[in-house]
Each structure stands twice: as structure tokens, then as C-alpha cells.
Amino acid sequence: MSDILRLEFLEKLKTYKDKHIIKVITGIRRCGKSTLMKMFRNYLIESGISAEQIIFLNFEDFDNYELLNPKSLYEYLKPKIQKEQMTYIFFDEIQNVTDFQRVVDSLFLNEKIDIYITGSNAYLLSGELATLLSGRYITIEMLPLSFKEFASVQNPSLSLSEKYRLYVEQSSFPYTLNLDGDKNEILDYLGGVYSTIVLKDVVSRYKISDTKMLESVVRFIFDSTGSPVSTKKIADTMLSTGRKIDSKTIEKYISALQDCYIVYEAKRYDVKGKQYLKLLEKYYAVDIGLRYLLLGQKANDTGHILENVVYLELIRRGYKVYAGKIGDMEIDFVAQNQEGNTYIQVSASVRDENTLQRELRPLQLVRDSYPKLLLTLDDDPTADFDGIKRTNAVEWLMGI
Incomplete structure (x- = not known):
């Protein structure tokens, strides 16, 4: 190709x-x-x-x-x-x-x-x-391929939904398009990429001696996609498995992973107080294929995968992206640019009324007039809930 x-x-x-x-x-x-x-x-x-x-x-x-x-x-x-x-x-x-x-x-x-x-x-x-x-x-x-770029070279007979499934099941690294969807070859390739990044860019440059602990931290972060994470929580989890590591070391690991672009961070933003918070950041993987590589079938979490994909797309579009907090509720993303904020909730499906109301509620609490989006994989017509636009996430990724 x-x-x-x-x-x-x-x-x-x-x-x-x-x-x-x-x-x-x-x-x-x-x-x-x-x-x-x-x-x-x-x-x-x-x-x-x-x-x-x-x-x-x-x-x-x-x-x-x-x-x-x-x-x-x-x-x-x-x-x-x-x-x-x-x-x-x-x-x-x-x-x-x-x-x-x-x-x-x-x-x-x-x-x-x-x-x-x-x-x-x-x-x-x-x-x-x-x-x-x-x-x-x-x-x-630069980031690996966006969904729009990936979709542009797929079989035209496939629907957008089918192309999206391939996108999250395979990888966004450009070379993997040459592997004709062979999952074993893709995983072998991603394994080589991951090893090079960890060994050459992280371990050697940052002089990290405990590579197994580093990989455990990467797995924890990938497994926590979409969830607030603290270094203390990671340290406590490691301790529960008999492995001791302090918060400062974890901070060093996470900083190194960010420097090498394998992990991206969304700091928290208090919408009401209009201030940036220093605790409980969210982290996202640069590529869903790498997440599968490390977590296997455990990584097959449709909602969190979609959230990861949306986060990366917002970065591509030039936004600074934060995890929103309003009262005791969470907004998945507060995306900021020179025009102001865009508030975004991400959910695999909101066809269940209780789920719909749960996702709408944080956005309803926001009192300013900036755009509010609810992105889902539901193949339903766009809807408006008092200024909150519910739209198909795959179409949004395509810029439709």
C-alpha cells in the first residue's frame, strides 16, 4: 500500500x-x-x-x-x-x-x-x-493515523461502523495497513514498536532499572483509560501484589512515558470554579492496538476505547483537553481553544433512558453557552436535548 x-x-x-x-x-x-x-x-x-x-x-x-x-x-x-x-x-x-x-x-x-x-x-x-x-x-x-485517514484507504463497500471496528481492532500506526488485517502480524509489529520505545526511549534515556515495574505501570494506565488515576492508587495496587514502589518513582515513569508520546494526559478542570486541578488525572494510550497488545481481551471495553479515540481526535484538532469536574459529577472532556470551551460526554450507547439521563446530567449543569456534545456509537439521527447535541461519534470523527 x-x-x-x-x-x-x-x-x-x-x-x-x-x-x-x-x-x-x-x-x-x-x-x-x-x-x-x-x-x-x-x-x-x-x-x-x-x-x-x-x-x-x-x-x-x-x-x-x-x-x-x-x-x-x-x-x-x-x-x-x-x-x-x-x-x-x-x-x-x-x-x-x-x-x-x-x-x-x-x-x-x-x-x-x-x-x-x-x-x-x-x-x-x-x-x-x-x-x-x-x-x-x-x-x-504528529499522531498515528486518525480514523478519517484510516477509513480513506479501506474498502469503499464497508460502512463507517465496519471501518471503525477495524480501526480499533487493528492499529493506527501507518505501517500496519501493509499487513492486510492479519492480527498476529499486527501484534508482532506493535510488539517491536513497543519494545523499541520502552527500551530505547524510556529505559535508556531515563535510566530506569526496573523494566518489569515500568511495564506494570503502563498496563495499569492502559487498563484505567477514562478513569481518574493517582500515583498513590498505582502504588497501592502494586503493593497489594507484593511489589513496592513509591509515588515519586511512578511520577517519573509517567513523565517519561508522556515524553515519549506513548501516554497522553488529561488534567482535571473545575467547570464551576474555572480552575485547573492537580489531582486525579486521566490517561490515554496513543494507539488502541498497543492497548490490546498489553491487555489482551481485557482491553475490549467499547466505551473506554471510544473515549480514547475521541481524546486523540480532539488533540489532532488542536484542542487542549481536560477532564471536567462540575460539583460531584464528571464531564469526560472540556476541550479548549481560542474560541472557548466545548463540553463532551462519550458513551458507547445511550438508547437506555437511564444511561441517557446519566450522561446528560453533567452537561445540563453547565450554565455557559459553549457547545455541548454527547458522542455515542448509536446509529441514530442527531438529536438535541435543550442545547446538548447527541451525535454519532463515528460521523463526528469523519468531520460529518
Whole structure:
């Protein structure tokens, strides 16, 4: 299968082309960052940019091993930089280069150099890079395939509901589309991705010695999708199985997992008090396939899976996403952007009247005039309950 054209991200790169600002593309391993840069390189060539103006280096390619030294890299680049024309430099997985930020900072001094870099963890935006390049870079955070992207390459004869089932049963990592839905091959592939992330990005970078405990924490978080979680609760659960770990260590683990984009956090927001809370965050997996990999059939929770998918879609659409609290009730998501809040409840089905009323009640307590949505998998016509719009979640994911 040919690569899916990630139009949303490609358009962002086009917008920033030739702007004197460093483009930093981040996201979990194998989500499509390298492919996006290759697509943009092809766009440049099709736009009339000559091959001599483009330098593309993948620092996970052993052919570039000697260039992992910053001085060697800079010496390699100098004679290739154009004097009169723009030079487009693509650094893929640049975190593998020692002191890479100093090379980038030096290149940035030349206004005829347009720089694009990718990396698989938030380390790119921490420490010296943020200090050296403050105000001189923008980030484009990639995720694996959205449902809309996934659905666009499925058999046209399938219904949206059937495509959604495939989406949550398989994986959103782009390469898995080449595996023709073979569940064993998909799990083998995801196992490799997971091992690489845990061992290379988490364990080695953050010097974590107890890998079994780390995986237990990941399993706990994945199993708690959609539920408020505290580090104390995780520690108590581990202790109940005879394994001792303190809250600070768990905080370190969770922070590392977030830095490597395998786990995303929704902090809590008090709707009435209009303040952000520091306790009982919710966590979501970057890919439902990874959740199946670790939890097996235990992960087959339709409502929480849908909630996970909706959370990631809100992130893709540029929202900051919080878990809402109003009185003693919970709102699944308070999605915030420059236009204000959108309040969202997620439920597999609300055809049962008691379930419907339970899901509506928190939204009914919200007194402002911002949009309120109830997203379900029910294949029913859109309905309005005094300003609360109930709609089919799969259609919402497609932007319908």
C-alpha cells in the first residue's frame, strides 16, 4: 500500500516554508514523521526546487553514523549549503546526534537555510534546545493515523461502523495497513514498536532499572483509560501484589512515558470554579492496538476505547483537553481553544433512558453557552436535548 498523504500536516509545513523559523516535528516512533518529511521533500522538488538545494539525513541510518558527532556533521554540511539560493535541511531523528542543538543553532544564523527536524521524544523541546532556540521554532506534533485517514484507504463497500471496528481492532500506526488485517502480524509489529520505545526511549534515556515495574505501570494506565488515576492508587495496587514502589518513582515513569508520546494526559478542570486541578488525572494510550497488545481481551471495553479515540481526535484538532469536574459529577472532556470551551460526554450507547439521563446530567449543569456534545456509537439521527447535541461519534470523527 502506498503512503497515506497526511494532508493536514503537509499543509502546515507548506505554510511555514521559507519562514525563518525551525520546524520541529515530534511524535511517537513510527507515526509517520519520516514519511511526512519525504512527502514535503517531494513537494519541494515538484515545486521547482533543485536536488542540490535539499539535504536529507536520517540519523538512524548506519550510513550516517560518523555524522552523529556534531563537528563531523557541521563539516559535512558546510560545502553543501547554497550561497545564493535557499538550502532546505531535513534532520530525521536528530536526538541521536550529540549536542545537535548547537549545530541547529549555528545553521539558524544563516537566513538562507530552512531547517526541518524530527524526533521521537519531548527531549527535543527541553533543556538546551529550548534555551538556545527560544522563540525560534514551532512544533508540529504528529499522531498515528486518525480514523478519517484510516477509513480513506479501506474498502469503499464497508460502512463507517465496519471501518471503525477495524480501526480499533487493528492499529493506527501507518505501517500496519501493509499487513492486510492479519492480527498476529499486527501484534508482532506493535510488539517491536513497543519494545523499541520502552527500551530505547524510556529505559535508556531515563535510566530506569526496573523494566518489569515500568511495564506494570503502563498496563495499569492502559487498563484505567477514562478513569481518574493517582500515583498513590498505582502504588497501592502494586503493593497489594507484593511489589513496592513509591509515588515519586511512578511520577517519573509517567513523565517519561508522556515524553515519549506513548501516554497522553488529561488534567482535571473545575467547570464551576474555572480552575485547573492537580489531582486525579486521566490517561490515554496513543494507539488502541498497543492497548490490546498489553491487555489482551481485557482491553475490549467499547466505551473506554471510544473515549480514547475521541481524546486523540480532539488533540489532532488542536484542542487542549481536560477532564471536567462540575460539583460531584464528571464531564469526560472540556476541550479548549481560542474560541472557548466545548463540553463532551462519550458513551458507547445511550438508547437506555437511564444511561441517557446519566450522561446528560453533567452537561445540563453547565450554565455557559459553549457547545455541548454527547458522542455515542448509536446509529441514530442527531438529536438535541435543550442545547446538548447527541451525535454519532463515528460521523463526528469523519468531520460529518
